Amino acid sequence: MSRSGSGYELLAPAEMAAADRAAMDAGVPGSVLMHAAGMAVAEAIAGRWPRGRLLVLCGPGNNGGDGFVAASILAAQGWPVSVALLGEREQLRGDAAWAASLWTGPVMAADQVDFLGYDLVLDALFGAGLARELDGSAARLVERLAGSGLPVCAVDVPSGVDGATGCVRGVAAGAALTVTFERGKPGHWLYPGRALCGELHLAGIGMPPSVLAGMDIQTWLNDPAVWLDVFPFPGELGHKYTRGHALVLGGASMTGASRLTARAAQRVGAGLVTLAAPAAVWPVYAAALESVMVAALDDTQGFAKLLADERRNACIIGPGAGLGASTREAALAALRLQRATVLDADALTVFQDAPQALFDDIQGPCLLTPHEGEFARLFAVEGGKLARARQAAHLSGAVVLLKGPDTVIAAPDGRAVINGCAPPWLASGGTGDVLAGLAGGLMAQGMPVFEAACAAVWLHGQAARQIGPGLVAEDLVATMPGVLAALFARKKNP
Numbered sequence: 001m002s003r004s005g006s007g008y009e010l011l012a013p014a015e016m017a018a019a020d021r022a023a024m025d026a027g028v029p030g031s032v033l034m035h036a037a038g039m040a041v042a043e044a045i046a047g048r049w050p051r052g053r054l055l056v057l058c059g060p061g062n063n064g065g066d067g068f069v070a071a072s073i074l075a076a077q078g079w080p081v082s083v084a085l086l087g088e089r090e091q092l093r094g095d096a097a098w099a100a101s102l103w104t105g106p107v108m109a110a111d112q113v114d115f116l117g118y119d120l121v122l123d124a125l126f127g128a129g130l131a132r133e134l135d136g137s138a139a140r141l142v143e144r145l146a147g148s149g150l151p152v153c154a155v156d157v158p159s160g161v162d163g164a165t166g167c168v169r170g171v172a173a174g175a176a177l178t179v180t181f182e183r184g185k186p187g188h189w190l191y192p193g194r195a196l197c198g199e200l201h202l203a204g205i206g207m208p209p210s211v212l213a214g215m216d217i218q219t220w221l222n223d224p225a226v227w228l229d230v231f232p233f234p235g236e237l238g239h240k241y242t243r244g245h246a247l248v249l250g251g252a253s254m255t256g257a258s259r260l261t262a263r264a265a266q267r268v269g270a271g272l273v274t275l276a277a278p279a280a281v282w283p284v285y286a287a288a289l290e291s292v293m294v295a296a297l298d299d300t301q302g303f304a305k306l307l308a309d310e311r312r313n314a315c316i317i318g319p320g321a322g323l324g325a326s327t328r329e330a331a332l333a334a335l336r337l338q339r340a341t342v343l344d345a346d347a348l349t350v351f352q353d354a355p356q357a358l359f360d361d362i363q364g365p366c367l368l369t370p371h372e373g374e375f376a377r378l379f380a381v382e383g384g385k386l387a388r389a390r391q392a393a394h395l396s397g398a399v400v401l402l403k404g405p406d407t408v409i410a411a412p413d414g415r416a417v418i419n420g421c422a423p424p425w426l427a428s429g430g431t432g433d434v435l436a437g438l439a440g441g442l443m444a445q446g447m448p449v450f451e452a453a454c455a456a457v458w459l460h461g462q463a464a465r466q467i468g469p470g471l472v473a474e475d476l477v478a479t480m481p482g483v484l485a486a487l488f489a490r491k492k493n494p
C-alpha cells in the first residue's frame with residue numbers, strides 16, 4: 001500500500017467537520033470546499049485509471065455531494081458516467097443539493113444499479129457523517145459493490161469505514177484508492193480501515209491554513225516531525241556518562257530476550273547498559289555480552305540495590321524476565337524510585353491480578369508496551385484501538401504503546417500517535433524485546449517517554465523495512481546504525 005500526499009496530523013471526522021465549519025466561518029463557502037473536493041477526486045481518478053465506464057454511487061449527505069461534483073467534471077471531460085443516488089434527490093440539502101444540481105444527466109435509484117457494464121466505481125455514499133451501522137438498502141448496496149469485483153475509488157473513506165476508529169460499521173467495500181481532504185483520519189491508518197482504503201491520496205481543498213493551525217490536534221501519524229526536536233542526538237562534548245545508563249533485568253531461563261533488549265538500548269545510544277541477571281545464570285549472560293555490563297543478582301532485592309546508584313537512570317523490565325516475584329519487585333522498585341521505566345511482556349502480565357497496584361505506583365516517567373493479549377490482562381476498556389490506548393494511558397498514568405500492525409502510542413495527557421511504517425515481517429519472536437530496548441535506551445538519554453516510544457517504534461519499523469522478508473530480531477539491532485544515520489542526516493537537512 002503506498003501513501004501519497006503530506007501531512008502527519010490526523011483529524012477525527014468530528015474534528016474535520018469542525019474545521020469545515022470554521023473554514024466557512026472564515027469566509028470560504030462550503031460549496032467552494034465541495035467543488036475542490038470533487039475536483040480532487042476527479043483528478044485522482046483521471047490520473048490513475050484510463051478513461052472507462054464510471055459508476056458514481058452518491059449518498060444522502062455531503063460525501064454524495066463530492067460524488068456529484070466529480071461525476072460532472074469527469075463527464076465534461078468525456079468520461080461515460082452514470083450516477084446512482086441512495087435516497088431521494090428532493091431530500092438533498094445544502095451543499096449536496098447544490099452539487100447535485102451540477103449533474104444534468106439521469107440519476108438512478110441505488111436499488112436499480114446493475115454493476116455489470118462498468119469499469120470503475122466511485123464510492124461517494126458515506127464519509128465523515130457515518131453515524132451508525134449500515135443496514136437495509138445501504139448495506140445491501142455496499143455488499144453488492146464489494147462483490148462486484150470492480151475497482152473502487154472511495155471519497156474520504158470507503159463507505160462503512162468509521163474514520164475515527166478504522167472499524168467497519170456493518171459492511172464496507174475495499175477501495176483501490178481513497179481520496180481524502182486536507183488531513184488524514186485515524187481510520188485511514190487503523191485496521192481494518194487501513195487495508196480497505198487501498199492507496200491513500202491526501203488533497204488540499206483550499207481550507208485556510210489558519211483554520212487548521214487553530215485546531216488543538218492531538219493525534220498524529222508516526223513521523224519524525226512529531227519527535228525529532230527532542231531526539232537525543234549526541235553532542236560533540238558528550239561522553240558515556242552523559243548519555244544515560246540503562247538497567248535491564250535478565251531472567252533465569254529466556255536469556256536471549258533481555259540480551260536483545262540490552263543490545264538495542266546500546267545501539268540507540270545509551271551511554272552505558274547493565275544487564276542484571278540471577279547469579280546462577282550470570283555466566284550465560286557474561287559469556288554472550290561484551291560491552292554490556294553484566295551484574296549478578298543474589299536475591300529479589302538485588303535489582304533495587306543496583307538502583308541505589310542514581311546514574312542508572314532508566315530501567316527496562318520484562319523481556320524474558322519470568323512471572324515470579326523478582327520481576328514484580330524489580331518493576332515496583334524502579335517505579336517507586338521514579339526511574340524512567342519500560343515495563344514489557346512478563347512485567348505486565350505479573351500484575352494481571354491487581355493492575356491497580358501497578359497503576360498506583362506509576363508516578364514518574366513510565367512506558368507500558370503491551371500486545372493485545374497483555375493489554376487485555378491489565379485494562380478492562382472497550383472501543384477502537386486508539387480510544388482504548390488513550391483510556392489505558394489515562395487510567396495508568398503511563399504512556400501506553402499498544403503493539404500490532406497499527407501500533408498506537410498514547411500519553412496520559414491525551415496525545416496519541418498511530419504507526420504506519422511497520423512491515424508484516426516484524427511479527428516474529430524477539431522483535432518486541434528489541435523495541436523495549438530502543439525505547440528504554442532513548443529514555444535513558446533523557447528523551448520524554450511519549451516521544452521516545454514513538455521514535456522507538458519508528459526506528460524499529462524503518463529497520464524492518466530495510467531488512468525486508470527473512471528478518472529476525474537480531475537483524476534489527478544490527479541495522480540500527482544505518483537507520484540512525486539517515487535520521488541524523490534528516491536532522492541536519494530537515
Ligand SMILES: NC(=O)C1=CN([C@@H]2O[C@H](COP(=O)(O)OP(=O)(O)OC[C@H]3O[C@@H](n4cnc5c(N)ncnc54)[C@H](O)[C@@H]3O)[C@@H](O)[C@H]2O)[C@@H](O)CC1
Pocket residue numbers: 017020030031033034035037038059060061062063064065066095125126127128129130131132133134135138155156157181205
Ligand atoms: N463542506 C463540507 O462539510 C465538506 C464536506 N466534504 C465531504 O462531506 C463528507 C461529510 O458529509 P456529511 O457530514 O454530510 O456526511 P456523509 O455524507 O458522510 O453522511 C451523512 C448522511 O448519511 C446519513 N447516514 C449516516 N450514517 C448512516 C447509516 N449508517 N445509514 C444510512 N444513512 C446514514 C445521514 O443521515 C446523512 O444524511 C465528507 O466525508 C466529505 O466527503 C467535502 O465536500 C469537503 C467539504
Ligand SMILES: [K+]
Pocket residue numbers: 063123124125126127154155156157158159
Ligand atoms: K465514501
